[in-house]
Amino acid sequence: MSVEKTYAEINTKIKAGKAIVVTAEELITLVEEKGLTKAAQEVDVVTTGTFAPMCSSGAFLSFGHTKPRMKMQKVWLNGVAAYTGIAAVDAYIGATEMHEDDPLNSNYPGEFRYGGGHVIADLVARKPVKLKALAYGTDCYPRRNLETTITLDDINEAILFNPRNAYQNYNCAVNLTNRTIYTYMGMIKPHMGNANYSTAGQLSPLLKDPHFKTIGVGTKIFLGGGIGYVAWNGTQHFPSMIDVEGKELGSAGGTLAVTGDLKQMNPRWLVGTSYLGYGATLSVGIGIPIPILNEEIARYAAKKDEELFAPVVDYGEAYPSFTPGNLGYVSYADLKSGKITVNGKEISTAPLSSMPRAREIAATLKGWIQKGEFQLTEPVKTLPSPADGFTAHSIKED
C-alpha cells in the first residue's frame, strides 16, 4: 500500500519523540533490506549533509552606532574590505574578498591566506576582529573615521546570508593541458594527472530531492552548526536531470540561498578556506531534512553513489574558455573508490568535500530531530525544478 504523510503528522511524531529518522546513507541500507515501500512507510525523515567550500557566501553585519554618529562609506574587517553601501553602520562581508595587502597571484600561484571567509570564521570563533571605517561626514553623521576592535557578541546583528550554497552536483575537474593548473577545484596536474571532485554524493542534500518536492523557501536546515533557513533558490539555480541516451544519471544545477543568525553558529562548521593560485572562500556545513511524504520522495532520497554521476570537465582549456561539453560522466561510487577512467586513462581522484564531516552533520541533524528539538517546516514557496527548464545566460558584450 502506498504511503502518504503530511508535515503536520510527521511533526506530531517528532514532538512525541516517536519519529523514525535515518540519514540518507542509512536509508539506502534500509531500502536494500526491506524494499522501497516498506522503508517509505517506516521512515519519517531522512537527513542529509555536506561540508565543502561554498563560494557565494557572506554575512550582513550591523555594528551599532558610534558616538558621534558615522555613516560608514568604506569598511575593513581585519584588513578585508566589506561592502557598506547599504546603510550607515551595516556592511556585507563576502567570503572571497581578499585582504587589502594580499599579493594575490602576483607571485603565482598565490597563497590567498586571509579573506572574507576567514573573517567570518574568526567572528564565529569569538576572536576579536579589527574594524576600520572611513566616512565623508554629514550633518547627521559627522564622524569621519573609526578604528576599533569588535567581537561577534559586541555587534548588534550578524546574519549569515549565502546567495549560492549546497550545489546539487558539481564537475569532476581534470586538466588536459601540459602544465599544472591552480583552480577552485584545487591543483590539477597536466595530462589528466589527477581528478578532483567536490560533492558528498549520496549524502548531498539536493541530490536527494532532485525535483525540489520538499526543499523550498522557508525550509529549516542545519547551517554552520546552528539553525538556518532556505531563503530562496540560490544564484545560478538551473536544475536539470542528467539524461544520457535515455538513462537518468541523477540531477545537477540546483543551488540554495541560505540564511541564519551567525551568533548561534559554530566555528567547526564555518571554516576559512584558501585555494592555492585561486583565492579564499568559506567552507560551510549544511544539513537538510527530507520528510518522507510518499514513496517517490523516498525513492530519490535513497539514490546511492552508483546511481549519481558527475560530469568530467577539462579545467585546462574547456572550462576557462567557456567551451560547452564534457569528457563523459563518472559515478560517485567510482569517484569515491579513488580511481576513474577517462578517455581510456585511469586517473586518481581526490575529494574537496569532506565525507566524515558530511556524515557528522547528517547524524547531528538526526539527533536534533529524534530529541524533538528540531521540527520540519513546510516550504512557503516551492523552488524552480527541472520541469521549469531554466537555463543559464552568459554575458553579452558590446
Added chain:
Amino acid sequence: MSPKRIVLRFGTDISVKPIVYRLVKDYDLVVNIVKADVNPQKEGAMILEVTGDQSEDGLNYLRNLGVSVQNLTQEIVRNDEKCVMCGACTGVCPTGALYMERPSMEVRFDGDQCVFCQLCVKVCPMWAMEVRL
C-alpha cells in the same frame, strides 16, 4: 645503527658529478635517496638517509666538494584541529603518505612515507599541514 637524514644543496657544477656513487663506493655507506631534484645546468637538492661507519668521512667529502650538508630536522605534521578531512591533499601527495581510508573517507597521514616535498603544505585549503622544525 640508525640512519642519518641529511639535506644536500649544491650548485650546477655538482649536478653532473656521481656523488652518491662515491658515497657508496669509497665510504661503504648505505644510501637511500628520499628525495632528489637534480637537473643539468641547475642548482640541485637531495634528501638522503645514510648508514655506515664512515658516514662522517663521506659527508666531509661532500663538504669539500662545496656541497651544503645539513641535518634534516624538519618534519611535516598535521594539525588535527585544522584538518577537516576533505582529502584535497591526497590528490597531490607523491608518495601516498597522505591517503584516504575507505569506506570511512577519512584522511590518514603516514609520516614515514613523507619525503618532505611540502606540496600538501601549499595545497591544503585549511593550512592544516605544517612544517615543524
